[in-house]
Amino acid sequence: MTDYVDLTHFIAERIVSNKEAIEVQSQPRGRSTIVRLHVADEDMGKIIGKNGRNVEAIRAVVRAAGLRHHERVQVELKDRA
Amino acid sequence: MSESVHGEAATSEQAGAEPVVESRGASVEEAVGTALTQLGITRDEAEIEVLSGGTRRFPGERLSGPEAHVRVYRIDAHAARARALLEELLTRMEVPCRVTVRRGGQSASGGPPPVILDISGDDLGLLIGWRGETLRSLQTALNLMMGEDESGDGRRVVLDVERYRARREDQVRELALRLAARVKRSGERYALDPMHAYERRVVHLTLADDSGVRTESSGREPARRVVIHPTGPAQGGPPEREFGPRRGPSFGRRF
Numbered sequence: 001m002t003d004y005v006d007l008t009h010f011i012a013e014r015i016v017s018n019k020e021a022i023e024v025q026s027q028p029r030g031r032s033t034i035v036r037l038h039v040a041d042e043d044m045g046k047i048i049g050k051n052g053r054n055v056e057a058i059r060a061v062v063r064a065a066g067l068r069h070h071e072r073v074q075v076e077l078k079d080r081a
Numbered sequence: 082m083s084e085s086v087h088g089e090a091a092t093s094e095q096a097g098a099e100p101v102v103e104s105r106g107a108s109v110e111e112a113v114g115t116a117l118t119q120l121g122i123t124r125d126e127a128e129i130e131v132l133s134g135g136t137r138r139f140p141g142e143r144l145s146g147p148e149a150h151v152r153v154y155r156i157d158a159h160a161a162r163a164r165a166l167l168e169e170l171l172t173r174m175e176v177p178c179r180v181t182v183r184r185g186g187q188s189a190s191g192g193p194p195p196v197i198l199d200i201s202g203d204d205l206g207l208l209i210g211w212r213g214e215t216l217r218s219l220q221t222a223l224n225l226m227m228g229e230d231e232s233g234d235g236r237r238v239v240l241d242v243e244r245y246r247a248r249r250e251d252q253v254r255e256l257a258l259r260l261a262a263r264v265k266r267s268g269e270r271y272a273l274d275p276m277h278a279y280e281r282r283v284v285h286l287t288l289a290d291d292s293g294v295r296t297e298s299s300g301r302e303p304a305r306r307v308v309i310h311p312t313g314p315a316q317g318g319p320p321e322r323e324f325g326p327r328r329g330p331s332f333g334r335r336f
């Protein structure tokens with residue numbers, strides 16, 4: 001069973017500057033798993049990227065990890081704690 | 082382990098290339114050990130190509146069995162860091178595979194040469210995704226995670242899975258030629274499915290020398306597509322048969 005929280009955290013901490021502010025939680029929603037990612041305000045731009053390119057890349061990587069187990073995993077970016 | 086006795090290594094240093102050592106030994110491990118010693122580097126700084134596997138199936142067979150033959154070359158710090166990071170990411174994704182640094186990566190645009198990492202293994206379609214979308218995302222994520230460091234000099238990391246990029250390029254080239262023939266025959270322009278910039282480039286380049294057609298891109302990203310225009314009247318001719326009854330720009334959902 002892949003640890004999606006750990007995977008998301010691993011990716012995020014190598015992108016943001018304020019690593020302490022990263023929070024990741026997961027919860028099931030219907031047949032999917034929702035992974036909620038929170039980063040410091042100053043890191044939001046970096047994590048989202050131009051036209052959401054960066055966050056889309058993170059989503060695709062975590063989604064691909066879920067495909068192995070036939071699980072739908074969605075990463076949601078929380079903008080406020 | 083007496084590597085100096087069993088192993089023999091030959092160094093060849095090509096101009097501008099990484100130092101390479103070919104080495105033999107009773108086992109792959111031993112041959113690699115010899116080569117690493119010769120190069121004075123650790124395994125983390127090396128890429129290893131096993132040329133022949135050596136065969137010490139049982140201990141004691143080493144004297145009669147064929148030798149292992151390996152080629153070991155040094156990789157720079159940036160490539161080593163990229164490979165280690167990708168390996169760790171794929172481990173966390175629980176995708177069993179092997180990551181190697183491709184030799185002789187050259188730059189398409191005259192900039193600094195990218196580090197090309199090849200991912201190989203079984204059943205890696207999930208890393209490629211629909212028309213390579215997942216592969217591109219993985220590459221974006223990895224480059225982000227690499228950040229900016231001194232060793233990189235702004236060099237990008239390019240990922241490939243089981244030579245997907247090369248195979249896809251061949252497909253696009255073949256498609257372009259087929260559709261150009263159709264456009265000339267019918268005298269009607271043809272709009273291809275939306276493609277990524279580098280795939281559109283392959284279409285333009287493939288048809289650049291064909292005076293019977295003219296290509297241009299139209300539309301906005303991500304729906305930008307190549308349109309193939311005829312430059313003369315319809316030439317007619319037999320319809321293509323060799324491609325089966327269902328023709329069109331489709332090349333399957335995956336790969």
